Amino acid sequence: MTHAECLDALPTPRLVLDEARMLCNVARLRTRMTPHGVTLRPHLKTAKSVEVARRVLEGGTGPATVSTLKEAEVFARAGVRDILYAVGIAPQKLARVLALRATGCDLSVILDSPEQAAAVAEASRIAGNAIPALIEIDCDGHRGGVSPEDPALVEIGRMLGASLRGVLTHAGESYNVVGEAAHAAFAARECAAAVAAAGALRTAGLPCPVVSVGSTPTAHAARDLTGVTEMRAGVYVFFDLVMAGIGVCTTGDIALSVLTTVIGHQRERGWILVDAGWMALSRDRGTAQQAVDQGYGLACDIEGRVIPGLILSAANQEHGILALRPGSGETLPEIPVGTRLRILPNHACATAAQFDAYTVLPTDPDAALAEWPRFGGW
Amino acid sequence: MTHAECLDALPTPRLVLDEARMLCNVARLRTRMTPHGVTLRPHLKTAKSVEVARRVLEGGTGPATVSTLKEAEVFARAGVRDILYAVGIAPQKLARVLALRATGCDLSVILDSPEQAAAVAEASRIAGNAIPALIEIDCDGHRGGVSPEDPALVEIGRMLGASLRGVLTHAGESYNVVGEAAHAAFAARECAAAVAAAGALRTAGLPCPVVSVGSTPTAHAARDLTGVTEMRAGVYVFFDLVMAGIGVCTTGDIALSVLTTVIGHQRERGWILVDAGWMALSRDRGTAQQAVDQGYGLACDIEGRVIPGLILSAANQEHGILALRPGSGETLPEIPVGTRLRILPNHACATAAQFDAYTVLPTDPDAALAEWPRFGGW
Known part of the structure; x- marks a missing residue:
């Protein structure tokens, strides 16, 4: 038949999932990232499937992004050891973060306020385990994040202490513009905001090893990723009519x-x-x-x-x-x-x-x- | 605590489900239906929960409406013996309908075309088990159904033979009007269309024991249900902002x-x-x-x-x-x-x-x- x-x-x-189309989409972005020398950290919130994750991640276990702690737990059990939970952390969720970290998974969180930084630092101190955190940077007014120029950025960085791992931004507004040139402009905004924020932290004497950017439209259009260390994207694995429309x-x-x-x-x-x-x-x-x-x-x-x-x-x-x-x-x-x-x-x-x-x-x-x-x- | x-x-x-509010909503419609003397056949597609169904159905096992065969199967296993699958039947689903009927559940289907009637009659003949069917009547141009005046109605009724159980209509457009008087007008349209269709079948010498109408807005506003035998409604169990808005x-x-x-x-x-x-x-x-x-x-x-x-x-x-x-x-x-x-x-x-x-x-x-x-x- x-x-x-x-x-x-x-x-x-x-x-229905057409595996050939999916593998082609996965290869397309992987190939596109290679010359930029940045780590691709696919977002698994679209797929929520271990079988798909094995085909999307580098070596099947590579770095990943998730949108829920359930995803982090399922993918960690399936062997993924480096996971970023990319929704602003609620203090009540830190116990679950620590429990997963205790299994050996390098789970990191994001935040954009002194209150969250204080909660992460305190939970890390009590557990004797520094929960790595990226500070969310706002590059386009889409959702959360602090501005790279906001003095709160360095304040949050200082409060995080050993938990400070870097900065992250996401140009969610790139979904609302059409064509590669428009997406490249948003990619440049992501890059500029994240690199500026990393610079502000470093100028203040704080470390910023991770500079993370990305969305499916910007990942496919970014021209210069100087200063960026990793790219995130998710829906590119399957694509859809919204992505076709832009x-x-x-x-x-x-x-x-x-x-x-x-x-x-x-x-x-x-x-x-x-x-x-x-x-x-x-x-x-x-x-x-x-x-x-x-x-x-x-x-x-x-x-x-x-x-x-x-x-x-x-x-x-x-x-x-x-x-x-x-x-x-x-x-x-x-x-x-x-x-x-x-x-x-x-x-x-x-x-x-x-x-x-x-x-x-x-x-x-x-x-x-x-x-x-x-x-x-x- | x-x-x-x-x-x-x-x-x-x-x-979160507030049980007291739910029981109050359930009692409200049950009380409202009593003087009309019609059977209430709650739609379980909103709840999809055996625990909720036990509190919504008369005696916990009373007649029910469902939107998928999975719902029919789950609720039948939980003891519901009279279930209407109220989405136009696809011929490929009849084997599953017959399998559930073979367990003793009185599962009925709906349809609005001669092609579906032929498929139901043929599957019933081969199985030696007449699958009961209601003919869907269009009362407001919302979705499916034949007009009560359409000669196809009697043709479908004849083709169904022993499978003909009655007629059904649903004023889906009642969700788009505000206030009890407007809902009462749609209730009158449901009633008029279903009773007219039942009359057309009976005039042609066909039986029509079931005359089924309903939606949450019309169920709460219907004034005269003469000729109607049963009322269907679903979202009233929980209610929501759309229902509050109308x-x-x-x-x-x-x-x-x-x-x-x-x-x-x-x-x-x-x-x-x-x-x-x-x-x-x-x-x-x-x-x-x-x-x-x-x-x-x-x-x-x-x-x-x-x-x-x-x-x-x-x-x-x-x-x-x-x-x-x-x-x-x-x-x-x-x-x-x-x-x-x-x-x-x-x-x-x-x-x-x-x-x-x-x-x-x-x-x-x-x-x-x-x-x-x-x-x-x-």
Whole structure:
């Protein structure tokens, strides 16, 4: 049986991962980073899968970024020994951080306030184990972080003492601009902010061995990473319609799709109903503000070929409504009840989170489909 | 320890269920239905929890509605013997329907096309077990269903033969109008469409024992249910900000919240950062089109008291940004790092789906917090 024939026999909805596309995406960024001489620290929050992590990390165990302590614990058990928990640390979470560090995993945290620095220093002192911390730097007003010029930066650095490992920034606003030149400009802002912050710490006589930057758009566009020691990116492993919409990839690079079945028609309204609603695709409408609004996703046939103009225009919990994108100029195809389709997602992180496993189309066309578990929770 | 003190000691983010509010919501609709003499068939897609189902269903095992076959299987194992799978049936799912029916569960399906009717009749014939089917009727152009006047209705009824159990409709558009009078008008449309369809079948000499209607807004506003045999509703068990926004409940009725911890501030921007992002709240922005846009949710203190004007105005995967609702006239409170808050969700179905358990505040103030598992998947 071909892979498409295998998919056609499976219950729906279901999350499908095209391994060849994923490996190509992974190789692309790895190759791009090599001449820059920076460490790639992939963010595993998109995949939440040990099988995927083995293919994404250098040597299968290389440095990684996570968004929850659950991820840190699962990946540490799977052999990852250098993990950055890249969400501002809450004091209540330090006991769990120390417990994981006690297993031999080099888990580090981030923070941007004197209160957090005091909590990290105190917990480290009591445990006799310096929890490494990066100070979060704000490079674009997106979320958290201190400005490189803020005197709080050096104050936090001093309070951290032996816990100070460096600085980190993330240009979250790079997701909202289109094209390589715009992403390169955000990459330059990340680099400038992080290097300036590292300089401020060093001028004050503090160490700053790690200078960490990154997002998927900036990682693929950065031109000069002088002074940076590591790059973080996550969604590049799978890509999605939001990334295609800002020009970081094409729809042909998107490795993730939701397998669905046609369950009805409202022909006078131009609707095809499928059994993938927002419970399968997520409520993410990340392309709503882009030049091409893809609804809740772009329809493909079971082989993964895009059906021109056909999008999941509306979603209820377990119902999706496929319709032509306004202005597409296409004709609604006749697709009978029972037909299997695949929907490319707006946002890989959000759609993958709706499932507890990947159905994997292996690179080898003669190999059987694989099932890779994924996890959620905190 | 008080319940609030117990919550304060738990890891975050976490899904909290106020049992007293839930039981009050359940009793409210049950009481409202009694004089109408119709069967209440609660939709369990919101809760996806056996513990919740026991408190929602009549006698703990009464008739139920589900949105996936996984729900049907889990609730059947837990003793529910009369289940309606209320998403248009795909032919490929009939084997699983028959397998569950063979265990003694009276599982019924819905459909709105001759192709589906033919598949149901054929599968029933081969199995020697008539799969009961309701014909979906379109009362408001919301999604699927045939019009009561459509000749396809009687054609489908004839094709179903012994599988014909009745008709079903759902005024999904009732979620988009505000106030009891508007909901009552949609309830009248549901009732009129379903009763007309039942009449058309009976005029053609076909049986129609079940006439099923419902949605949370229409169930709470219906005035005359003559000719209707059962009412379906789901989100009323927990309620949420969308339901409060259209006047079906108040924020004080909402039984579900997400416990979160303050992890930072951007004071000059008026932001408080918390560790509940869209992974915890979901990407649902159901109040975006309402008169009061609640962002990704409305903040409460750990006791569940609303903090006036403070909403989750933006969400990344694991970061939420609390800010004052524009025009609220309130002053941003000072809330230190480490403080626990609770966020009321836009859409209970979507937010609950992000978690694998409820942390339950029991009705008895002296009882310990409980943990009720919930499930996802298909």
